[in-house]
Amino acid sequence: MSTSGRLTEDRLIAKFFAPFAGEGAFGLRDDAARITPRAGHDLVVTVDAIVADVHFFRDDPASSVGRKALAVNVSDLAAKGARPVGFVLSLALPDDWREPWLKEFAEGLHHAARVFGCPLLGGDTVRAAGPFWVSVTAFGETPAGTMIHRFNARPGDAICVTGTIGDAALGLALRKYPLTEWARDMTLEKRVYLTDRYLHPQPRIAAADVVRRYARAAMDVSDGLAGDIAKMAKASGITAEVDLRMIPFSAAARLALDADPAQIDAIVTGGDDYEVLCAIAPENLDAFLAETKAAGVSATTIGRFCEGDMLPLFRDGSIEKRYEAGSYTHF
Amino acid sequence: MSTSGRLTEDRLIAKFFAPFAGEGAFGLRDDAARITPRAGHDLVVTVDAIVADVHFFRDDPASSVGRKALAVNVSDLAAKGARPVGFVLSLALPDDWREPWLKEFAEGLHHAARVFGCPLLGGDTVRAAGPFWVSVTAFGETPAGTMIHRFNARPGDAICVTGTIGDAALGLALRKYPLTEWARDMTLEKRVYLTDRYLHPQPRIAAADVVRRYARAAMDVSDGLAGDIAKMAKASGITAEVDLRMIPFSAAARLALDADPAQIDAIVTGGDDYEVLCAIAPENLDAFLAETKAAGVSATTIGRFCEGDMLPLFRDGSIEKRYEAGSYTHF
Numbered sequence: 001m002s003t004s005g006r007l008t009e010d011r012l013i014a015k016f017f018a019p020f021a022g023e024g025a026f027g028l029r030d031d032a033a034r035i036t037p038r039a040g041h042d043l044v045v046t047v048d049a050i051v052a053d054v055h056f057f058r059d060d061p062a063s064s065v066g067r068k069a070l071a072v073n074v075s076d077l078a079a080k081g082a083r084p085v086g087f088v089l090s091l092a093l094p095d096d097w098r099e100p101w102l103k104e105f106a107e108g109l110h111h112a113a114r115v116f117g118c119p120l121l122g123g124d125t126v127r128a129a130g131p132f133w134v135s136v137t138a139f140g141e142t143p144a145g146t147m148i149h150r151f152n153a154r155p156g157d158a159i160c161v162t163g164t165i166g167d168a169a170l171g172l173a174l175r176k177y178p179l180t181e182w183a184r185d186m187t188l189e190k191r192v193y194l195t196d197r198y199l200h201p202q203p204r205i206a207a208a209d210v211v212r213r214y215a216r217a218a219m220d221v222s223d224g225l226a227g228d229i230a231k232m233a234k235a236s237g238i239t240a241e242v243d244l245r246m247i248p249f250s251a252a253a254r255l256a257l258d259a260d261p262a263q264i265d266a267i268v269t270g271g272d273d274y275e276v277l278c279a280i281a282p283e284n285l286d287a288f289l290a291e292t293k294a295a296g297v298s299a300t301t302i303g304r305f306c307e308g309d310m311l312p313l314f315r316d317g318s319i320e321k322r323y324e325a326g327s328y329t330h331f
Numbered sequence: 332m333s334t335s336g337r338l339t340e341d342r343l344i345a346k347f348f349a350p351f352a353g354e355g356a357f358g359l360r361d362d363a364a365r366i367t368p369r370a371g372h373d374l375v376v377t378v379d380a381i382v383a384d385v386h387f388f389r390d391d392p393a394s395s396v397g398r399k400a401l402a403v404n405v406s407d408l409a410a411k412g413a414r415p416v417g418f419v420l421s422l423a424l425p426d427d428w429r430e431p432w433l434k435e436f437a438e439g440l441h442h443a444a445r446v447f448g449c450p451l452l453g454g455d456t457v458r459a460a461g462p463f464w465v466s467v468t469a470f471g472e473t474p475a476g477t478m479i480h481r482f483n484a485r486p487g488d489a490i491c492v493t494g495t496i497g498d499a500a501l502g503l504a505l506r507k508y509p510l511t512e513w514a515r516d517m518t519l520e521k522r523v524y525l526t527d528r529y530l531h532p533q534p535r536i537a538a539a540d541v542v543r544r545y546a547r548a549a550m551d552v553s554d555g556l557a558g559d560i561a562k563m564a565k566a567s568g569i570t571a572e573v574d575l576r577m578i579p580f581s582a583a584a585r586l587a588l589d590a591d592p593a594q595i596d597a598i599v600t601g602g603d604d605y606e607v608l609c610a611i612a613p614e615n616l617d618a619f620l621a622e623t624k625a626a627g628v629s630a631t632t633i634g635r636f637c638e639g640d641m642l643p644l645f646r647d648g649s650i651e652k653r654y655e656a657g658s659y660t661h662f
Contacts, residue, residue, distance in 0.1 A: 130461015
């Protein structure tokens with residue numbers, strides 16, 4: 001029964017979400033959505049949830065949380081070479097949910113949906129004890145049979161990543177420990193840059209088409225570069241060698257590393273980069289790098305896949321290491 | 332980082348879910364799934380979450396919870412006239428999750444997936460404070476443009492429901508209050524029947540094709556018959572009249588009503604029926620009833636839609652009532 005002063009699920013949806021619904025959502029007046037992939041296309045489906053106190057802080061701006069819920073999924077689509085088509089969401093509202101918070105959340109989500117070209121198609125909302133919980137299932141399209149997997153890398157393939165690595169991990173550390181030693185001399189501008197990279201992932205949609213045409217294997221870097229390279233290598237039945245000095249860093253991350261070189265481990269095992277990691281056959285490498293650049297996304301070669309079943313090797317000159325834990329995991 | 336003795340997400344997926352994955356899931360070794368609807372078909376998408384202490388009891392059998400998570404979604408697909416194609420799930424495991432429970436949950440889910448012809452395609456798992464939470468996004472297929480909506484009912488259309496109404500609401504009441512007065516003389520067999528109807532929804536997949544060919548509007552009855560008829564009427568811009576004496580009841584529900592006629596309100600506003608509610612044009616009614624019967628599903632006419640914007644009217648002889656709250660809601 002609807003409790004005093006609270007919106008019912010139907011009114012909540014009509015008020016906050018229906019105005020933002022895309023075609024195929026029927027104004028959220030139906031209890032299911034319709035997706036009609038273009039002829040000759042496959043649908044790529046990904047699902048990722050974010051939870052208060054695990055994936056975001058309760059005092060993060062609600063609009064940023066809304067944006068992140070969609071961004072982490074669109075990032076997966078981009079890494080599969082897919083063009084976003086739309087999404088559905090499943091919300092759990094905690095007992096102390098407030099309308100203004102939810103309004104801001106919906107606005108952030110809607111803004112992201114417009115920017116990413118990925119409209120809301122439907123959803124489900126329940127109230128439940130526990131933290132705020134949102135799960136997004138996102139849909140993308142590729143020409144039939146061209147979805148890029150994470151398990152087809154081959155020995156000799158170049159390991160490439162888009163953008164820069166480690167900013168979000170450093171941003172999260174700054175968020176938790178603003179007085180951390182390595183940031184003592186950092187300008188406010190660079191601090192903001194790093195925390196923004198944590199708060200507002202930038203899915204590499206612009207690179208999706210190039211990834212689809214050139215990558216042998218691809219996935220997004222969300223659980224830490226070392227762990228994600230290990231996953232791709234393992235799924236492909238091989239291993240990898242990475243040159244730590246070739247990993248692309250932002251100016252802010254470079255400063256942090258200059259102040260404390262040991263931060264490299266946090267950077268390589270931290271998460272939330274939301275860059276694309278891919279395996280590129282040597283004969284396609286030049287074209288891949290040129291075309292990602294032309295698409296407005298930087299891409300860098302950081303190593304290569306090779307035969308073997310060990311954990312990937314990370315080299316810095318004569319220093320070699322393997323990251324045992326590898327991947328940040330919430331378990 | 333993986334904590335002592337606990338499975339990482341990857342191992343958990345590999346152990347409990349990968350053996351059950353369908354085609355397009357790539358053995359859950361990828362981070363996205365692929366769906367290729369047949370040429371000339373639309374994809375119907377629905378999402379519904381179930382949460383411990385809200386939609387099920389913590390001491391319900393884990394396999395029943397797994398089954399229910401999928402069943403409530405497949406029920407939506409059937410009511411849209413869609414054939415199940417597959418599903419993805421998003422799991423939140425509470426701090427005190429246990430492997431044997433999750434194993435049983437996965438087995439119940441898998442068994443349901445086989446029975447419903449709706450294989451697992453992918454998923455996401457996080458550990459989070461709060462209750463066990465599972466959200467399923469399910470996919471179905473209809474010939475292009477034939478998905479049945481809940482908003483196209485017209486004045487004069489017959490209101491039909493499949494199966495029997497109220498069993499799950501009575502089963503839930505028995506689950507909570509085994510000594511309830513109306514069940515005093517009820518046999519164990521009938522008690523088990525009612526609680527089973529609560530615990531194990533039976534999505535009307537067998538009726539989907541007939542619904543798609545004959546219904547003007549359709550939805551599943553999940554939040555209570557009165558509320559769901561009100562939703563369909565409102566979405567269609569009309570109202571409805573229902574004859575309470577025509578609502579189909581099981582022998583067990585009939586016994587409960589004989590013992591306590593006031594239970595009719597609990598039956599009509601209770602939830603979890605997971606039957607199909609639909610609007611059938613008068614000229615199609617005979618064919619609809621004959622063909623649902625031929626498909627092995629009973630269907631009953633319980634009233635008709637009509638002009639107006641009031642809440643639907645429920646009649647029992649000279650007694651007339653409208654259900655204000657109408658629909659059970661968790662808000």
